[in-house]
Amino acid sequence: MDTVLEPQPLKELDEWDDFVATRYKQGKSEEEFRNYKEDANPTVTEFYRQNHKYQTLDFVLKKKAEYCGLTRGKKSIWEMAEYLNTLVDDSDPDTDLTQIEHLLQTSEAIRKDGHPRWFVLTGLVHDLGKVLCLCGEPQWAVVGDTFPVGCAWSDQIVFPEFFANNPDSKVPEYQTKYGIYEPNCGLDKVHLSWGHDEYIYTVTRNYLPESAHYMLRYHSFYAAHRHGAYRHLMNSHDEEMFEWVRKFNPYDLYSKGRERPNMKEIKPYYDDLVAEFFPEKIDW
Numbered sequence: 682m683d684t685v686l687e688p689q690p691l692k693e694l695d696e697w698d699d700f701v702a703t704r705y706k707q708g709k710s711e712e713e714f715r716n717y718k719e720d721a722n723p724t725v726t727e728f729y730r731q732n733h734k735y736q737t738l739d740f741v742l743k744k745k746a747e748y749c750g751l752t753r754g755k756k757s758i759w760e761m762a763e764y765l766n767t768l769v770d771d772s773d774p775d776t777d778l779t780q781i782e783h784l785l786q787t788s789e790a791i792r793k794d795g796h797p798r799w800f801v802l803t804g805l806v807h808d809l810g811k812v813l814c815l816c817g818e819p820q821w822a823v824v825g826d827t828f829p830v831g832c833a834w835s836d837q838i839v840f841p842e843f844f845a846n847n848p849d850s851k852v853p854e855y856q857t858k859y860g861i862y863e864p865n866c867g868l869d870k871v872h873l874s875w876g877h878d879e880y881i882y883t884v885t886r887n888y889l890p891e892s893a894h895y896m897l898r899y900h901s902f903y904a905a906h907r908h909g910a911y912r913h914l915m916n917s918h919d920e921e922m923f924e925w926v927r928k929f930n931p932y933d934l935y936s937k938g939r940e941r942p943n944m945k946e947i948k949p950y951y952d953d954l955v956a957e958f959f960p961e962k963i964d965w
């Protein structure tokens with residue numbers, strides 16, 4: 682399969698985030714939610730078609746081998762944030778938030794609610810894994826709802842019909858309820874579709890508490906944290922820790938409408954916060 686020939690459907694990565702935010706708009710009923718396809722414009726739909734087609738177990742293992750050894754060089758959190766910001770160079774600055782602004786809006790909302798410092802910091806770094814896009818990864822391998830590979834797909838994943846084009850649909854072993862996994866083996870043993878969640882979790886795991894690991898690693902795993910799917914692969918520890926994933930999610934989804942962060946004013950606070958948990962440079 683030649684993924685290189687597929688055009689990048691999203692005008693910018695945020696189109697996917699915006700779709701998810703619309704899907705889970707506050708006050709929406711379960712019935713309204715089920716009409717999510719009405720919220721998806723053709724580019725978002727095409728994005729999911731590609732994502733569901735190409736995210737195979739093989740692909741995920743390949744990307745983990747490629748990125749999770751963290752051999753791409755040392756950079757500070759701020760350097761990576763600045764680098765990520767180059768993603769939206771050409772967007773209209775009046776309507777679109779930069780990547781750093783989304784991160785700061787998320788972390789500021791967490792801070793205003795009086796949460797611990799590590800939680801605020803988790804908000805600040807949660808989307809830095811999107812730099813994968815600048816490493817040449819296609820959009821479908823950076824963003825999108827994540828889901829386990831190597832076992833049957835839940836019908837709680839959006840656009841499940843697109844999985845028919847995934848080569849794993851022809852592998853009987855991957856199409857059973859547990860697939861290659863043991864019942865309740867724990868999510869740490871389960872491979873999720875590759876994207877910015879797993880990457881930022883891997884980069885930051887030595888510096889943040891376990892609750893932050895869960896927030897970072899599973900923040901796009903909507904089938905599980907929003908719809909309760911895949912509990913047969915989770916163990917009791919996962920169940921407990923998913924409280925944190927659910928606590929984090931509203932800040933990611935709903936902080937966008939808030940006022941633009943005043944970088945000059947809040948930068949000293951965040952300089953201290955980053956320095957409290959991270960060394961000057963970390964491996965990416």
Ligand SMILES: [Fe+2]
Nearest residue numbers: 807808900901
């Ligand atoms: Fe994200």
Ligand SMILES: [Fe+2]
Nearest residue numbers: 698807808933
């Ligand atoms: Fe986000």
